[in-house]
Amino acid sequence: MSENVPAPGLLARARLLAAPTVDAFVVGELGRITGRPVEQGFSGAAPQEPFICVGAALPDALRGGNLVWFHSVNAGTDALLAAGPWPPGALLTRTVGRMGERIAQYVLAWVLADCQSVPEFAAQHARAEWRRIPSELAAGQTAVIYGTGRIGSAVAILLRACGIRTVGVGRGAVRTDAAPAGFDRVVAADDDARPLAGARWVVSTLPLTPATDGFFGTDRFAGMGGAAFINVGRGATVDMRALEAALHSGAVGRAVLDVLPEEPAAPGGRCWQLPRTVITSHSAGITADEDIVTDFTACWEAMARGRVPETAVDVGRGY
Template sequence: MPGPPPAPPAPELLARARLLVAPDVGEPVVRELERITGRAGERAPGNAPDGPYLHVGASLPEALRTGRLVWFHSVNAGTDALLDSGPWPPDALLTRTVGRMGERIAQYVLAWVLAECQSVSEFTAQHARAEWRRLPCEPVAGRTALIYGTGRIGSVVAGLLRGCGIRTVGVARTPRPVPPPGFDLVIGADAETEELGAARWVVAALPLTDATRGYFGARRFSAVRGASFVNVGRGATVDLAALGAALHAGTVRRAVLDVLPREPPAPDDGCWRLPRTVITSHSAGITADADVVADFGACWDELRAGRRPALAVDVSRGY
């Protein structure tokens, strides 16, 4: 069993740590980080400093993965690529940027849900043919959305869908007697089969870990009965061959994929030929500079108070 996550760095250690910033972090963000920490930001050098340091960026070079790293703040929400690229220093804190990503992703999901129910693509095709024909529209209220991932992002998605009268069921590692905000019900993964069959939409908002790689495969897709599948989590959580088979069989009605196992896909990649599928360019929840600054500042304040930040990542779990 993995051990507990490390304790947050002591405020006195944080007070003397140097601030290193990755080259791809913009100058406006650097100035805000300097304002928050009260020290000059240094573009990350090729070698680790002699004393303690904290780092802000999207990736952490191997040369900086030392025991002197106090804290790494990721400018991204997902940290799987960061953790997969090399051993993580055992005592270093890892935090991530979420910002308003949940809000953006929730609006993305709702937009596709409503577009499908209002026959937007069909009306668009009819317009191109100068064709006048009434198409039925499907009310969303009373339908079920099964949402995999009940954390910060999944909860916001559930809340927006629920506001339209959609029944929201979350899937978590263990069921929750009291569902988080936004959910009507949260079940464990061992009780999902019935809900998969009843769902009108299946929304994937899972992080990528060893446990979730290929999570949506033939077994889960075979339990679907006409739901549309939307992936706003991580591309590698989905077996695209299994999804393609379910689309061809009709058990999955449509698919909207904002993330893929390999990005960007080549023009001849088979994902472009999946039936009744729309692929968007990993753009559902683009992180803004203001998100990085706000979340770094929140983590800084919590650390200064001696608390583990709410945005801290449990490295042993990957989220």
Template sequence: MHLVAPAPGLLARARLLVAPEVGEPVLRELGRIAGRPVERAAGSVPDGPYVYVGASLPDGLRGGRLVWFHSVNAGTDALLGSGPWPPDALLTRTVGRMGERIAQYVLAWVLAECQAVPEFAAQHARAEWRRIPSELVAGQTALVHGTGRIGSAVAGLLRGCGIRTVGVARGPRAVPPPGFDRVIGADADTEELGAARWVVAALPLTGATEGYFGARRFAAVRGASFVNVGRGATVDLEALGAALRAGTVRRAVLDVLPAEPAAPDADCWRLPRTVITSHSAGITADEDVVTDFGACWDELRTGRVPALAVDVDRGY
């Protein structure tokens, strides 16, 4: 899909609508950036062109003259999966400092594992004194599936600790993005899965990535720990559970699940050596929404497609 920015003149006369979930402080900042009144969406099709800021696009607004939708979230799979996207409407997303937050989340779990934090916490609960040797991260390999903003941020922070970072993208890259030592294609990751100490999933959810981490990939793992900070439906939880029970996957940290929130009786809670963290690795802050909307607004005013624009055909 060829992304096209709406004409500056069209943007200039478009009404600015926000969803009910957008807080008053954000609403005021959006109005300041756009230099126009901000309206709460009524749920009916507005007269004339409009810009919408929110997490979802109500069915009642899909038939109007939507010029631009700015999502307050980084992931847009739920938004695009809820119905046909209005033709000619630009979609942008909020990333903010999410890459930084998620990278620190991944590093925290990597270091916690190497410093035996879970084992020491369990020993403390038992009032047990026993030395546990630590493990150094430097020189080990992290295989990061997804080389976009979030994957690159994760790789960059891990690389700063001396970890070898290998990215997995749709195809190999002659020049790796920042943070990666090298990037391989998704169809050539078997060898690196076997060599990795950590496998990090930072993939968007698309038709090509649904169930991406299944029995075949987990069978290629040789003792790596698995961390998912992308989308829950990219992982076959049954295949992950089988790999954990077989010992090919050492541990799992899952910030995302195929169905959220997980019910107390859901099978995922019973996965061995697994921690679930309730989609909390990269919570979007109000300042992220304001900053990224402002950056997109400035680019659109000059007729440029924003860097945060989403290809609705690809889903990212």
């Protein structure tokens, strides 16, 4: 991936394009950071000169030009990569900003709501029913978190601060003596059966790649033993029919889904009928304009020093 980092001299002369949807505040900051005018709008043929783009999508016309760097205003880049072959040699970076913090608080809110029976009390209130429901403590219980990157680690750090044991599930071989921040330990995806069986909560922060498409299926849900499932990653990592069956059987105790395979969910969609499930509108980690500016700045400064930005995407792996 390092060979895709543009040389400082190339960055210095590249034109800067921003999508029409990029906010005026962000456009102004991009010009300030780079010291050049920002051409807002993707239209017509690609520039003959080297160019940089900032936006959510990359039009086909620009994929064949002299693109040296595309900075995505979103954290997920699966749609960008699925739209067509990525331009050879072009760097792709993404916006994470404070998304990990936001998503971690979202997950903690639902974990505590689960402990305090908030959905059940809300249902009782709607029925004007007075009945005590025992609560439980989060401390000492186990959360299995799929994805050990910046977002997964942020979730783990916040949950562990509440006394929750955190097991991360990472890709490939795992060094047990070097768990990422927030995790008590990390296992490989092929070795997740035992942690799943002891989990109170299962949290997915997985990106969508060919390897994670439908990752949560019948076998994985069957191994959860009644745990609550929280998905803040990508909707298509879940086989929804398998989740529905697991909710009906009790293999999954409840589900909180911030993402779905098809969004937005139609009013008559099958997902609204899932038992013990709450669906939120892909809002756990909404990107703020300040996040875009902060991460673009970090990328710009890293490349000025000849370094790979922390938010660079390995286009072969998809994240």
